Amino acid sequence: MSRQMEYDCIVIGAGVQGSFTAYQLAKKKKATLLLEQFLLPHTRGSSHGQTRIIRKAYEEDFYTHMMEECYQLWAQLEREAGVKLYRQTGLLVMGPENSQDYQMMKNTLQRNQVPTVILKRDEFSSHIPNVILSDGDAAFVDTTAGVLYADRALRTVQGQFQKLGGVIKDGQKVTDIKPGPVVTVSTSGGVYRAKSVVITAGPWANRLLSHTGLQLPLQVVRINVCYWKEKQPGLYNVKRRFPCFLHTGSKEARDHIYGLPSNEYPGLIKICYHNGSETDPDKRDRQTDRSDIDILRRYITHCFPGLEPEPAVVESCLYTLTPDRHFVLDCHPTHSNIVIGAGFSGHGFKFGPLIGKLLCELSQGEVPSYDLSPFRIRRFQAKMKSAL
Ligand SMILES: Cc1cc2nc3c(=O)[nH]c(=O)nc-3n(C[C@H](O)[C@H](O)[C@H](O)COP(=O)(O)OP(=O)(O)OC[C@H]3O[C@@H](n4cnc5c(N)ncnc54)[C@H](O)[C@@H]3O)c2cc1C
Secondary structure, X not given: OOOOOEEEEEEEOOOHHHHHHHHHHHXXXXXXXXXXXXXXXXXXXXXXXXXXXXXOOOOOHHHHHHHHHHHHHHHHHHHHHOOOOEEEOOEEEEEEOOOHHHHHHHHHHHHOOOOEEEEOHHHHHHHOOOOOOOOOEEEEEEOOOEEEEHHHHHHHHHHHHHHOOOEEEOOOOEEEEEOOOOXXXXXXXXXXXXXXXXXXOHHHHHHHHHHHOEEOOOEEEEEEEEEEEEXXXXXXXXXXXXOEEEEOOOOOOOOOXXXXXXXXXXXXXXXXXXXXXXXXXXXXXXXXXXXXXXXXXXXXXXHOOOEEEEEEEEEEEEEEEOOOOOOEEEEOOOOOOEEEEEOOOOOOHHHHHHHHHHHHHHHOOOOOOOOOHHHOHHHHHHHOXXXX
16 A cells, blocks of 8 residues: 555454444445554553453443443454354443442443342352452442453454455554545654544543643552452352452442453452553553552452462453543544544443444544543533643
8 A cells, every 4th residue: 555545444443443443444444544643453552451340330320221232243353253252241330339339320221221130148158259248348240241351352343354355564653644535644663644544542542642732630549450269269260150240349449340260360360440640641551559459358258268379370451541431523623624532441342343434433523423522522621721
């Protein structure tokens, strides 16, 4: 393809959101270029790792509604590519019975007729052995939930994009964006032009947006991804039907704690704290705060007696948080052919196929298939610094 070629769309950032956006554009027969700063695959953003949770359990109806289509789109990709990307395990939700978070999640599921099993305290341990339900806590299971095979999903969607004629250029860091009716994008390897651009740069979103005169109130935090060893192999194994879990608030922690059954590393279960310490995405390894691990250690001692309360493996990942923890899915306020997908706040993976569809619609000037008002940039008006 010549350097002079004008693409219909350039997508910047080949994480889960950019990869699905590029795939949706290619499905609509749009000439699409997907640019990535690192050589693929890489582990320096937010989309790497073996697993993510997929669930309908949310406090807000709009996420639960969106998940309905997400499950269908994940299944469609599985069929198209002939790979397995999802394993149903159910999601055990625990939390203080009278707390707002717990009640809202339970009510949203019930209101939307999502298959849910309420676990009574006296039957909890026969359903979920080796987990202690704290005093005052209640529990239910979102039976539709499960595990997504994250790395495999990324490989698959990028492969399907290429099969549809899409072009991926990795190892090309975008260094400049010149807005206009035709947008010019410069990288370490070339200069490209397109009718529209989608920025899905994860933790680097504000770096790229600075070329367009916009800054969003985003906070990048490092998450310590901890794996804990079973005292007896198999206690919390996916094959023995141990579910994913989410604790909406506990004595040990203000933010959620979540976990996935032992799967990717034999005998180790992934349990993480849903928050971390602020970092620069290029300097994440210098962020050595481990206070989240202390929280998890205390939590595991109390609630998971079958685990050794010391992490056996610690990896790292980044969240890009918005103040309200809702995503940014919108057109640039002054350049309508630049579209932004950012601030996925540690819960965006499961929505990848639908985010891709919505960002594709925005980039093509189409009416989006969902009400995007919770995700609009104008909600930050007071907090935004304009560099214009
Ligand atoms: C520990 C952890 C657990 C999580 N668990 C869940 C879960 O269970 N369920 C769930 O739904 N979600 C989960 N998430 C959230 C989910 O993984 C993220 O919301 C999602 O991966 C964000 O994807 P992204 O494409 O926006 O960002 P990224 O994956 O970071 O992708 C952005 C890409 O842009 C590239 N880029 C940046 N700047 C440039 C540039 N200048 N030039 C070219 N390329 C550039 C980056 O290199 C990167 O590849 C979790 C996240 C973490 C960290």
